[in-house]
Amino acid sequence: MSSKPRYAVFGNPVQHSKSPQIHQEFAKQENVAIDYDRIYAEIGGFAEAAAAFFAEGGQGANVTVPFKLDAFNFVDEHSERALAAGAVNTIILLGNGKFRGDNSDGVGMVNDIIQARGVPVAGKRILLIGAGGAVRGVIPVLQGHQSAEIVITNRTHAKAEEVAGRFGIRAIAMNELPENHFDIIINGTSGGLNGELPEIAPAVFGACALAYDMVYGKDSEPFLKFAAESGARQTADGLGMLVGQAAFSYQLWRGFEPDIKPVFEYMKDL
Ligand code: ATR
Helix, strand or coil: CCCCCEEEEEECCCCCCCHHHHHHHHHHHHCCCCEEEEEECCCCCHHHHHHHHHHCCEEEEEECCCCHHHHHHHCCEECHHHHHHCCCCEEEECCCCCEEEECCHHHHHHHHHHHHCCCCCCCCEEEEECCCHHHHHHHHHHHCCCCCEEEEECCCHHHHHHHHHHHCCEECCHHHCCCCCCCEEEECCCHHHHCCCCCCCHHHHCCCCEEEECCCHHHHHHHHHHHHHCCCCCEECCHHHHHHHHHHHHHHHHCCCCCHHHHHHHHHCC
């Protein structure tokens, strides 16, 4: 067995994951050698796969779709962020052998928006589209940044209302959204994976300084193209969020804070 510290990302599917490359770049920055694998788990088989990984010397894990709730149930204790989001994307093996669950998605996204995109969150009116795990994961972190307003909208309005109630934010139906109002509009739906767009009127983007999609690459294109055509001044896909969440996970495991920017540039050109 390798003596290098061992990490992995669990998912289904997982072959497409860029996390191994990103974490290897962070390890170079820290000047250490690590193993970072992709581990495919069967639906319903996450706990078994994770237990086997840690029994074989794993020290930390990332968890992606669709296992963030399974990971939440797997760990012994939760960070406040993970509790608020109801989802775990980072598992940390503690010195006492217990597992701690955290969530680095929100930190990754908000750091990307503020630092890399140069768009402050404080004082801004933010619209979140979608009401699944992706959106729930970022709400508590956005709430910690003194935004002026956070509104959630979703194809199934009842789900938006449920999430809004849980976090004390406002839900507005997609066809009732105010025009020329939101500064930052974030798409957290999975519709782009099928080339589909949320049904939002173009004028909703009238005052939009940044339209952001949590997914990256071609899956983000339909939404970002529509946003730009509707007046959004800047658009960004979720590659910065991906690198940002990875960096925060790495820091949680190793206490080393990676420099995100060169890794983002490297991944962008890959
Ligand atoms: P995740 O955990 O990745 O967020 P999820 O819990 O399945 O995934 O949530 C997917 C989100 O994308 C939901 O908000 C879903 O809307 P519904 O609640 O109405 O299902 C949204 N979504 C998926 N496809 C969509 C589409 N074509 N148009 C608009 N919203 C869509």
